[in-house]
Amino acid sequence: MLHEWVTSNLWCRAAQDARAPPRGGTAVMVERAGPDDGAVTGHVFVVRSSVEGIVCDDLVVSTDGRGPAGVRRSWWTALGWASEADRSAARPEDARGRWTRLASSTGVEPGRWLLAVGSRQSAGPSWVADGVREVLEAIASQSAEHLTPGRPRRVAVPVFGVDGGGLDGQRGEVVEKLLEACEDAAQLHGLDVVIVARAASDYSALQSLRRRAPGRGLAKHLQEDARRLGDLALRGQLALFMGAGTGVAAGLPLWSGLLARLAEGVRIPGGAEALGRMNPLDAAEVLRRAFGKASGETRSLGERVADVISTPPRFALSHALLAALDVGNAITTNFDDLYERAVESATGARPRVLLPKGEQPEGDWRQWLLKLHGDASEPDTIVLDRRSFVRYDAEQRPLAAVLQATLLTRHLFVVGASMNDDNVIRLVHEVAVLKEKRGGKAELGTVVTLQDDPLSADLWAPELRYLAVGGAAPAEETDDERTARMVGAARELDVFLDRVAQHAARGTATLLDPRYSALIRDDDERTTAHKLAQLRSWVEKWATSGQHADDWRDVLDALDSAGGSSADSQAASAAPLKTWSLCHATCTDAGSGVPGRPDRGRPWSP
Template structure:
């Protein structure tokens, strides 16, 4: 079975992967931002320019496996050519390094991918765009690197995540992929769905609801597993423990909360659902050009993933929404504010009263947007109540009834549940009922990857000189005209009109190359630096 190549905005230090490729040179220097992936005992001489790794090359090899017992296997890849090759030879040399690295990764046996994923996931940056010297030819590199990654995924059967941090880099990579056939192994009906949802996202008509299934891919517990973990922590007597499974989930949680006490319960939630590595699905969702997100999850992984590509997601109701900024509504509370967590039957009942304003936000989205539900079984009492209220509103006398307000991405076919919700949402399964859950979840990731590709604005790299080679004749003429206009616009201008024009030019990639100094110390994508991008 062939693997898939994902293109995603993320931080490779925090993206959950089985293997990560880290760029280096013959002296085994790495950018300081990569150090959290390396055993502390192997890192020496950390300076502004880089950190030295206490290993040695063997002969002329270009790939070195880093010893360690972490959840991710790190591989050092030599991307700095000191032999004075011309541009074409240098680019091919970089691609040879990527091939050698992926072949070495394939030789390592991985009996069980991280967090039960169906295939192992190999993450890498755009190799060669930092010390490697290919920063000015990113367009040519992406056009050649993506086929190399696809060949490796086809040959070795693992999935690959090409991780890019800069908006122009992401936009350019998605343009390259849109021009290729067969990059997504999905049934025709899922490809058609991706086109519909991508179009809605591009036009600002899509909102996303994130359920617990998304965070399960990062190793966080589903509701059933959470009850088990709380039972372990509570030391509940065997007889009572056996009876927990017969109780409704909220009642089981109420009993466990009583045994633990509210203070211990809050402490458990704060620790268990605190910051950590996020799953590929978190990054794919955070990359979508969507402004409104809703979740019943307690963890901060969606906002972490968004922050790593420069999206300042405001978390409601704990932060104030900012004009033009995306926001995430946490319906059931936030681990950073454990006193807000909704868990027990009593708290669910209080939700209908004291948290009516929060439910109202989801009401509004279901009435004014198309809501994409990801990672939820649609059995949550609050979702049932909200959907019923919205249905009642749209079926009121004089209203246009019969419309569906969203799409549920289900892992496997469940005709009864789809029929139950058919008046409110369309339920689309990733596969038949006998499809393994892990394979269905992976197909969901591939679908999200395609939605992201189709919804990415095709202009984010227009004024970035590093991607000049991707432009056709008409686009080149347009880019030249806009570049002349950019020279007349002062970023510090007090004119509102100038500020609007400057913002537009930034969205078109103006200043992207200037934001990539030779020392690679910026927050945008660079194979030397993996540091959190400021919001």
């Protein structure tokens, strides 16, 4: 089977570059050859997650006019506060206008910023957006010495003002103004801004707005592939296969780093350098045997691997973007739980995890994750050394069958994994031959890579389609040039995944939720949406008290699955007529409406 830590040199080097200390200061704006317009500056990402969960350089949360004293408890975790004492001990390092920068408590956490949005009762969405512009401009002016060389500064911001700020009934205008402010900052200051939406309805509305605007930052063929993969996800026909490349941005060790850490304190002829020259499975086997010979050593290889992996405090942006695809089936060779945490942050529930020695009891069966090589939380399930792999094929063949069944029934989207393992080649080709004999299409999936690799593309065609987000390597380049190129390619992958997630998101919350009525420009469309919201409130009534409550509940679930979470819909439908009437009276008609996006049915994915 695939070995997670045997990733391509491209992924490994990109990860090393991302964690390497800066070689002097770097400009905030990153300028390099772009796909279409000659330069790439900042980008706005949208995820459904939590601000405290994502790896970033800076984060912003809301407060009122009292600074740290006005921060709501829901933001304490993002700021590293566990108690009232922590909040009382927080000290501003700088404060101007409506923003405050908190002093660092450890020196390693993201820059922590506060934005006052809740102190003016008469303040509207534009006032909130003006504050966002102010704080992003201030962040862009900070020193870049600690940043990852080669990519823009990354800032995580929530949807401001819709909870304590009192603008819940104007969510449509809030998300529209917020998106405009973040896009302005991305272009003017070269920032990568990550808008983190907690509510499914906010996420849906943001993605609907983004689909109306022309795409930026990707070559035309990548935009087409992003739409293709997003449409597959929306129809429930996409499955994920994730390798080590998805975890390195969160600080997980590379294969060489894992070997070196495992070899600490154990006598190995030639040391870690000699291990690095061996086949990875053989190197792990050498370590397993060395541990068995060491006096007083009682921990297994799996337990040592679990110690090295530990639990990174934050998942990478790529995890949040992949979680946003909302696929029912996912497969990984990783030992960590970063993807599971990203899914939980987005949906409120982790996927059910399948392991070589059985399934974990917790998790939502509507989404499952097959961990082919085990989980760090259960060290005895970890498959790493040569002996384990030999036994794996004999004892865990049903797990290989799960991968093949996924290839037969879904389009496999491969991210962060090298495709050079003989077992995987055999499994893929077996499925391809079966489909060809039955007259089916040979293409089974898409592999996204950081660098153009024509040989690998030819090797895997037509079973797997290779898609490179970066160009081919030049004949000659310095280490620094390669560093900049690979870090840039890794960021291009994030931009590509963001575009895939944009097309995979449903935008129907704009129609079902009266709080977003300002986004509907056409009067006739707005009236129809009003009736749709009315319909949901009637269905909800009969689902709780009607003679056929169970049947009505199915209808209600269908409406909620199209327009956001049940909680979002319930909050929106509490007083739909009053809210819609208010919005209809205050929203101005902008002329002809933007053409609607046809609804695409999504089969349930087991």
